[in-house]
Structure formats: C-alpha cells, structure tokens
Amino acid sequence: MKMIPRFAGRLLEWYRLHxxxxxxRKTRDPYRIWLSEVILQQTRVAQGLAYYERFVEHYPTVHHLAKAPIEEVLRLWQGLGYYSRARNLHAAARTISIQWAGRFPASYDELRRLKGVGDYTAAAIASFAFDEPVAVVDGNVFRVLARLYGLYDDISRTKTKHKFKALSEAHMPPQEAAAYNQAMMEFGAVQCTPQKPLCMTCPFRDDCYAAQYGKQQELPVKSKKTTKRKRYLSYRFFYRNGKLWMQERKQKDIWKGLYEPARIEAATAREMEQLLQNEAPAALWQQAQAIEQIRHLLTHQELFIDIGMLHLPPDAALPPFLKDGGDWFTPEECDALPKPIVIAQYFERHRHLLHE
DNA sequence: AATACGGGGTG
DNA sequence: CACCCAGTATT
Incomplete structure (x- = not known):
C-alpha cells in the first residue's frame, strides 16, 4: 500500500488549527484521562462533557472514587447509559487505590487488566498520560483510514481492528504518540464526519480514496445489524406512610444496579393485557393516577412502558408483589437512588403528586 | 466471532 | 427511521 506522504505532519498541523x-486535554493526570475515556466510550463528547465535570468535582482523585458507595457513582452516571461502565469504573478505582496503592497503572499491558479498560482505552491512557507509542482505534480512526485508503474491510471483525491499528501505528511519530492519537480522533469527529464529511476543506482531499471516487457514504464498511426485541413493562410507584417502594435490578439484564418501582413484565402486548386483567393485583394496579404510556428505545430492545403512581392508606396491607427484594424510601431518598432515565424523568414530572 | 449493553444527536 | 457515538464483557 502506498502511504499518504507526510501524513502525520499534515494531520498534526490540521489538529493545531482545528x-x-x-x-x-489540559491534564496529564492518568486518573482524569481514564475517567474521560470511560465516559466517552460509545458516547459523544457533547453528551459526556457534563458528566466528566461532575465526576471530577465529586471525585478529584481515584481514592475519592474508590471510597464512594456504588449507588452514588451510578446516580452520577444516571442518564449516560451502559451502566456497566460505571460499575467497572468503580471496581477498577478500588483496585488501583488498594492493590496499586494509588500508583496508577502506567503501561498499556497493566492498564489493559483493569475492569472496563479494553484495547482502545488502554491505548488512549497509555499514550495520553505516559507517551507510550500505541495507536488507538475507535470509530473515528476506522472511518478516517477506511476512507483515506479505500479499505473495504468489515470493521466489525477483530482482524480488521488489528490491521487498522498497525496502519495507524505505521504513521505515528513515536515521540508524538499522544498528539497523533488525539489528532486522528479529532479529525474523524470534526472533519471526516460519518455523514456529510467536510471534504471541500480537507487537507487530504487529493490523497483520499473516498473523496476522489465519491465513496464517503460506503466507507467504512460495517456488516453488523442489531435486532430489536420488544418488551412490555408496567410500573407503579407505591406511596405509603410518606415513602415509596423501590427495588434494585440485580439480574443480568438492562439497568443492572439501578432502582425501579414495582414492575409487571410481559413479552407481548397481549400477555401484558392478560396479566393486567386477570391477575390478582390488577384491580389495585389500575387505580393509579398519572398513568403514562412511554415508548423507550434501547440499542437492542424496544420498551413499551406504562407507568403510574398510587397512594396506599397508612394501614393498607402490602400488595403481595411488594414482598421482598425492595424497600421503602422517602421521596428525597428516592431522588438519590440511581434510576433508569425513563423512570427518573417520570418521577420528576409527577413527584408533586406526593404529600397530598 | 457474535451478541448485549443506553441514551441521545443527526440527516 | 437509520445510523452512529473517544467500546467492553460475555458467551
């Protein structure tokens, strides 16, 4: 393959300007760099920015994060999605704080062993914080290299990742690993965007396969398509003696570690109807107020949620489905619990119905 | 190697 | 609606 001449130098010049x-990017603190990288996994800069600031403020060092309760970490993570990132972040903070006695793992191989740190994140921290000359390969790097060189390899394949990593590393100036990696990703995010890339002003326009042949939309090639499963969820906030009943999601499923109100679930709309008509709790369930129907989309699931709120008299017997696995929380305590965003937003909209 | 895991922005 | 985002863990 004929490599683009002076690629790194031209890229770094573009980066300096744009x-x-x-x-x-203003710190070399591996803790902060790690934090930013985990937050930005599958997440746009615009969305992650506020979370980064919040985490740095609450947990200025890895020890602060390590000492925090997981519920608090998840609550700060609320709304960002992929909650295993927060659980792994917390676990890794404890590993670093205790096992490594606070000395941050300082090489790609050491970093790679941390929970939640894969190939990309290990390379990012190793290069940004420790100048280790290892190339990052994220969605941006895939896109930039695939378009520049006209590479039709399926980026879903492991083999392709290795190929692109080697290709990027072949262009990397060993003394400027950090800036080069940053520049590759920034170029993908700002200039060589997924849709409507800014080819007219691109410094590589005359070198780029996609720009020359008009293949920007075909590249990169990604074969995988996700299938969506439908789920039907019915939620009720039960309010009694000034407290709300909430339970933790402990099973291996979406929203693990987050809290939710009482739930009835079905695989089909018909099954849900039957549950609500025939089951014992149905009568009570239907007395709720502020019932909303919400369609909530996840990557692999389409959720049809109906959610409501209902007051129980102080002496009311507990409905059978509230037995164990859950607890009663004051509205303020409920605020502090980590919740799926769709639940949290409903709660914010209707919490004024409490105390009445 | 394939699949699950959130939520939001863009065209 | 379809695609994608500074990916990783699990099977």
Missing part, C-alpha cells in the same frame, strides 16, 4: 478545547 482542535476543540476539551478539559481532559
């Missing part, structure tokens, strides 16, 4: 001002 880079965004982002807080994690």
């Amino acid at each position: 880079q965004r001002d982002l807080p994690w």
Whole structure:
C-alpha cells in the first residue's frame, strides 16, 4: 500500500488549527484521562462533557472514587447509559487505590487488566498520560483510514481492528504518540464526519480514496445489524406512610444496579393485557393516577412502558408483589437512588403528586 | 466471532 | 427511521 506522504505532519498541523478545547486535554493526570475515556466510550463528547465535570468535582482523585458507595457513582452516571461502565469504573478505582496503592497503572499491558479498560482505552491512557507509542482505534480512526485508503474491510471483525491499528501505528511519530492519537480522533469527529464529511476543506482531499471516487457514504464498511426485541413493562410507584417502594435490578439484564418501582413484565402486548386483567393485583394496579404510556428505545430492545403512581392508606396491607427484594424510601431518598432515565424523568414530572 | 449493553444527536 | 457515538464483557 502506498502511504499518504507526510501524513502525520499534515494531520498534526490540521489538529493545531482545528482542535476543540476539551478539559481532559489540559491534564496529564492518568486518573482524569481514564475517567474521560470511560465516559466517552460509545458516547459523544457533547453528551459526556457534563458528566466528566461532575465526576471530577465529586471525585478529584481515584481514592475519592474508590471510597464512594456504588449507588452514588451510578446516580452520577444516571442518564449516560451502559451502566456497566460505571460499575467497572468503580471496581477498577478500588483496585488501583488498594492493590496499586494509588500508583496508577502506567503501561498499556497493566492498564489493559483493569475492569472496563479494553484495547482502545488502554491505548488512549497509555499514550495520553505516559507517551507510550500505541495507536488507538475507535470509530473515528476506522472511518478516517477506511476512507483515506479505500479499505473495504468489515470493521466489525477483530482482524480488521488489528490491521487498522498497525496502519495507524505505521504513521505515528513515536515521540508524538499522544498528539497523533488525539489528532486522528479529532479529525474523524470534526472533519471526516460519518455523514456529510467536510471534504471541500480537507487537507487530504487529493490523497483520499473516498473523496476522489465519491465513496464517503460506503466507507467504512460495517456488516453488523442489531435486532430489536420488544418488551412490555408496567410500573407503579407505591406511596405509603410518606415513602415509596423501590427495588434494585440485580439480574443480568438492562439497568443492572439501578432502582425501579414495582414492575409487571410481559413479552407481548397481549400477555401484558392478560396479566393486567386477570391477575390478582390488577384491580389495585389500575387505580393509579398519572398513568403514562412511554415508548423507550434501547440499542437492542424496544420498551413499551406504562407507568403510574398510587397512594396506599397508612394501614393498607402490602400488595403481595411488594414482598421482598425492595424497600421503602422517602421521596428525597428516592431522588438519590440511581434510576433508569425513563423512570427518573417520570418521577420528576409527577413527584408533586406526593404529600397530598 | 457474535451478541448485549443506553441514551441521545443527526440527516 | 437509520445510523452512529473517544467500546467492553460475555458467551
């Protein structure tokens, strides 16, 4: 393959002129860099920015994070999605704080052993914080290289990732690993965007396969398609003696570690209807107020949620489905619990119905 | 190697 | 609606 001449130098010049001002680029603290990288996994800078600031403020060092209760970490993570990131982040913080006695793992191989740190994140921290000359390969790097060189390899394949990593590393100036990696990703995010890339002003326009042949939309090639499963969820906030009943999601499923109100679930709309008409709790369930129907989309699931709120008299017997596995929380305590965003938003909209 | 895991922005 | 986002863990 004929490599693009002076690629790194031209890329770094572009980066010098066009880079965004982002807080994690102003530090060499591996803790903060790690934090930013985990937050930004499958997440846009615009969405992750506020979370990064919040985490740095609450947990200025890895020890602060390690000492925090997991519920608090998940609550700060609320709304960002992929909650295993927060659980792994917390677990890794404890590993670093205790096993490594606070000395942050300082090489790709050491970093790679941390929970939630894969190939990309290990390379990012190793290069940004420790100048280790290892190339990052994220969605941006895939896109930039696939378009520049006209590579039709399926980026879903492991083999392709290795190929692109080697290709990027072949262009990397060993003394400028950090800036080069940053520049590759920034170029993908700002110039060589997924849709409507800015080819007219691109410094590589004359070198780029996709720009020359008009293949920007075909590249990169990604074969995988996700299938969506439908789920039907019915939720009720039960309010009694000034407290709300909430339970933790402990099973291996979406929203693990988050809290939710009482739930009835079905695989089909018909099954849900039957449950609500025939089951014992149905009568009580239907007395709720502020019932909303909400369609909530996840990557692999389409959720049809109906959710409501209902008051029980102080002496009311507990409905059978509230037996164990859950607990009663004051509205303020409920605020502090980590919840799926769709639940949290409903609660915010209707919490004024409490105390009446 | 394939699949699950959130939520939001873009065209 | 379809695609994608500074990916990782699990099977």
